[in-house]
Each structure stands twice: as structure tokens, then as C-alpha cells.
Amino acid sequence: MASAHPGMQPDVAARLVGGSPLSLESAAMASKQGSYEESSIRVLKGLEPVKQRPGMYTRTDNPLHIVQEVIDNAADEALAQNGKRIAVTLHLDGSISVEDDGRGIPFGLHPEEQVPVVEIVFTRLHAGGKFDKGSGGAYSFSGGLHGVGVSVTNALSTRLQVSVWRDRQVAQLAFSGGDVIEPLVVRPAGSGDRRQGTTVRVWPDATYFESADLPRAELTHLLRSKAVLMPGVTVTLRHEKTGEVQTWLYKGGLRDYLQQHLSADTLIPLFEGEQHATRGESETFAEGEGAAWCVAFTEEGSNLRESYVNLIPTVAGGTHEAGLKDGLFQAVKGFVELHALLPKGVKLMPDDVFGRASFVLSAKVLDPQFQGQIKERLNSRDALRLVSAYVRPALELWLNQHVEYGRKLAELVIRQAQARQRAGQKVEKKKGSGVAVLPGKLTDCESRDLSLNEVFLVEGDSAGGSAKMGRNKETQAVLPLRGKVLNAWEVERDRLFANNEIHDIAVAVGVDPHGPDDQPDLSGLRYGKICILSDADVDGSHIQVLLLTLFFRHFPRLIEAGHIFVAKPPLYRVDVPARGKKLAAKHYALDEGELQSILDKQRKDGARENSWSISRFKGLGEMSAEQLWETTLNPDTRRLLRVDCGAVDFGATVEALTKLMGKGEAASRRELMELHGDDVEVDV
Secondary structure, eight states, X not given: OOOOOTTSSOOHHHHHHHTSSSOHHHHHHHHHHOOOOGGGOOOXXXXXXXXXXXXXXXXXXXXXXXXXXXXXXXXXXXHTTSOSEEXXXXXXXXXXXXXXXXXXXXXXXXXXXXXXXXXXXXXOTTOSGGGOOSTTOSOSSOSOOSSOHHHHHHHTEEEEEEEEEETTEEEEEEEETTXXXXXXXXXXXXXXXXXXXXXXXXXXXXXXXXXXXXXXXXXXXXXXXXXXHSTTOEEEEEETTTOXXXXXXXXXTHHHHHHHHOXXXXXXXXXXXXXXXXXXXXXXXXXXXXXXXEEEEOTTOOSOEEEEETTEEOTTXXXXXXXXXXXXXXXXXXXXXXXXXXXXXXXXXXXXXXXXXXXXXXXXXXSOOBXXXXXXXXXXXXXXXXXXXXXXXXXXXXXXXXXXXXXXXXXXXXXXXXXXXXXXXXXXXXXXXXXXXXXXTOBOOSOOOTTTOEEEEEESHHHHHHHHHHSOTTTXXXXXXXXXXXXXXXXXXXXGGGSHHHHHHHHHHTOOOOOTTOOOOOTTOOOSEEEEEOOSSHHHHHHHHHHHHHHHHHOHHHHHTTOEEEEOOOSEEEEEOOBTTBOOEEEEESSHHHHHHHHHHHHHTTOOTTOSEEEEOOOGGGSOHHHHIIIIIOTTTOOEEEOOOTTSOHHHHHHHHHHHHOTTOHHHHHHHHHHHGGGSOOOO
16 A cells, blocks of 8 residues: 655555555564574665665666656756756667757766765756756756656666767766776867767666666657747657657647647637746736646547646656646636526536547646645646646637637537536435445535545544535535554454444445455445545544544455545645735645745745744644645645555555554564654654
């Protein structure tokens, strides 16, 4: 089961089973050795953490992501308008080279480390030019955030060599497994040398990947999308084996790209636009932040949905897509209401609009917060407001300038809403008889659409009260839990309902307890998402573990079907006072890392040091209904982790949870705490 609170008290069960640094294998190895002494404690240095747990830093099915890190760096140079060419070559020996004509990585000595900067970039985690977000920084907008990109590429390669052309000099060095094997050599540039740029050649280490082959289709798609998002930049892919060269240079940008991929006729002309904040114009967003988009509406639904943040593909979407969704919905809803087109009894939902949209979205965010190092999903809360604030008025203006097309789109959206409501009525009739009496403390939702409905299992009555007030009554239900749930790991199934809390959870969810080999009847399931919502402290993590134990032991099919989720409330709130034309603002941070990013962004925007106030939430009960909605309940801005077993062996998961939750396993738990206690950060 994969679930964690980064920067907070860790969810120990999830971390052990999920394969992070506190792994089951290392614990088992320590117990087999039979001795536990000072020498048993090992401190990982340099790039060793990457080699020990590569899955924490990159995909391990194939080396594409570590190559993408190099491509992204070249693209960041183009994004900063310092390059016009990116060339990727697949060599006969299995290596891949990426060449750009950007500024070239600096290779002088770092003023503090006294080591060549180019060496630091490739050998140190959390080092790079993208942390410098201040005025005049090297990269105001980039996909890089954590500073672990190309250093991961280096760690997982048998060889990596770098050539830099800069300041009329040529610098070269090479690494193996993250270590320097050919020290930096600098020579004057000759008449045949390039003026500037960087070339990185990578030999991925096959031992870290399930397959050593790059997926050609994904690589081609990645490079083509870079060209789409950077009009005027030439991107090439050369196959050394066949001599084939593919070249992409788009001048029409997003429109041409979307039109090429549409397989159905559009209902209305393509809706496209681009807008970015300028100095002094925006009171909310940083200079340069904004988005470019192109949207098509079709009868059959979406053909293409692609989003990017600072040229990084976000295949799992995120808050920028949520902003596009909100902007489109609010504009269409406003048009329908203005022209009185909505039939009586029909209620529009965002998916009625978004479900028929194909789009390409490119957002530009000053300091993007991604979910995980592989950056598949954007989590930055401000990105929703950013994209929505530009898309909504643009579409409202366009629809009212083209009323005929606006009516066509409204008719399509209304048909979608009517079909959805009919489907929900059918489900309600099917469930109408023989349903157990729902728990009295359950505050249910109005909808009967399983795909939309959510129930939050909330720690405590006070937090439950805020959740009830702040929720979306249409689709969100709340079930407060009193105290800590029973440890159900060793409880027999026929004795479960003796516990009132477990009885209420089972009845509210609509599924009976079952085992891993059973085929339970899930037709009574009442919610598509069952969300665990607890405080971001030790007790909250314990409650989370107890509920995850309950679902894994007695409701495993719900986990397998992807219905169990863990909500992640914020730990900090930052209040920024108004200044000049900028309005007062509030920001929420999940952990210390996000808190620092928020403060860095305020400094970038010119806020006076310490003019802001920082408050830390002690629990969900401290949050108002509005705050709980903004941070934890709103589908567009919340952090919600789906719980699954992934590729972890089922037997290993059972063994780990037995150690953690078994009544006779106190000695094993003590050993785990002694072995990994130093890895847990505790606020004093």
C-alpha cells in the first residue's frame, strides 16, 4: 500500500509496504544478521540513495525518464530563449546523446564548494540552477524543482560524459555510476567548435531497469510535444543504426498539434488562447506566469488530452488541468444561464462540459510543486486560479461573440447532464429495496452517481462538523469517527460488527467484509472514493494506519478496485498582507519544503522579509469549513493519494503488517524502531 505524509510524521505501515527507505527487505536483513551494533548503522552519501532505491527517484520499467531529465534541461534553455535547437541521437552502442545550443553549463569552481560547477550538477542531489528564483536568476521558469534530475541520470548510468562549449572554451568530463572517472579538462575552442551549448551522452545501466530499451513511441511523442510547445525551436531525433532522422518544427503551435490528432469533427471551431501576467498588471500572479491552450469539443468525447508545466509533460494532470476545467465550466454555465437555456430540473456539473473536450494545455508556473520526482502531476494550488482566471473570461467573450456556436455547445452539455441524471436515477431504483439503515452520524450526499460520490472518514466530531459545513453536499458525504478505530488485523470477520465504528463504516460504504480470495458483491457500493481524513500528527497517522489495516484485511477488493484514498491536509498556512496593487493572499503548505517554496516566491514578488505570518495547524478541528474545503475537500485543489498494492508481493505485505499490527510482535516493532528511528523527523 502506497501512502505517505512527506515532511510529516510518517505513515509507517504504508512506508514499509511501499518500498521506500524504511523497506521490509532491509529490516529482514538486519534481523538475519543476528547482531545490532554501531557498525550496523549505515549513512548513505552522495548518490547512494538513488542506487539503493531508484524507484523513489525515477521509473524503473525503462530508462526513458532519466533521458528525459537531460532533454528537459535542454528544453529549459530554449524556454529561457537561450537556444533554438535540441538534437537527440540513439547510438549503436545503446547510448543516447542530447545536444543543445544553450548557454552551456558553467564549469568554473563553485564559490563555496570549490568544485567545478558542472561536476556538482551531475553528482549532488538537490543542486542546480533552478533554485535561483530571484531577480536575475538563471531560470525564472523551468521544469526543474528538486535538483535531483540529471544527478539521478548519472547515478543510474554505467557511463555519462558531458561536453560544454562556453566562453570560447570547451570543457569535458565523464562519470561512471555517479563517480568522476575522467576529471574536468578545459581547452580553448578551435575554429571548428561550436560557440555555445551542451552535449550529454548517457549509457543507462540495465541492472536498474526492467527493460534496457527506450520505448521509441514515447520518446518520439515527448520530442514532438517539446517542439509543439516551443514554436521556432527545431527538435531532431536521429537513429544511428538506420540513419533515419526525424525533425519537428512547429510554427502553428498548439492548434496544429491538436488538429492533427482529432479523429472526429469538432462541434464548434477550436477555442485557443494565451495570456501571461505582466509586471504591474496582475495583483495575484508573478510576472510571466500564465497559460496557452487550445480546446476542441466533439460529440464523441475527448480524443487528446495533454498538459504541460514549463514544458514538462504532466500525464496525470493536476491543478492546471483543474483550472482549465473550472474555467470552461464556469464560462459555459454563465452562457447557459444568461440565455436561459437550462431545462427545469437539470443541473450542470463540470464533467458535463469537460467530458466532451479535447485539449492541449501549456502552463507557465514560477515555482511548480509536483507530486513525486517524475513530475507526472502538478500540485500547485495557485495553478488552478491562474489557468481559470485566464480561460474563463476568454471563453465567455468568445461564446457571446459567437452566440450560434455557444448554443450548439450548450445543447451538447445539457444532453450530457440529462444522460448523467437518468443514469443516476436508474442506480437509485436498483438500490431502493433491502438497504441497511444508514448510520445516524453519516451525513450523506444527494447524488447517487457512483463515479462522483465520495465519503470522508473523518477523525473526530469537531473536524467532522467543519467537513459537513464545507463539503459539496451534492457529491460528498462525511462519516465522523470517534477516537481510534479497532486494530482489526487479528479480529475474526464474524466479530467485526461488534465494533460500532467498523459496523458504521461497512454499512455506509455498502460492502460487506471479505477476504482476498472472495468475490464480494460490490453492487451495493455507495461511493466511488472512500477517503481517510485524519490530522497531520502522530495520532492522525496512527488512525490512518488502523483504517488502512482494516481495509487491507477485511475489504481488500476495495483497495484492488482503486476505491480507497488518503487525504493530505496542509500543515502550514501563510498569510501575506496587501502591498501596493497586490491584494492580501493566503497560501497553504503541505510540509516544510512547500513552505520554503511559498516564501521564496513571495521574495521573488518583492514582499518584504517577514512581512508574512505563518501559522501551523494542530489538527483538522482548527480549520474552518472554508479552509477545509479549500485545502482538503475541493477536488481541484486537494491532495488525495490513491491506496494500492502496486507491484509489491501480497505475502510480503501481509508479513509486514503482521509485524506492525500483530499482538505478539512487540519485539519486531521495537527492532524496527531502533533500526529506523533516526530516519523520522520529530518537531521539538
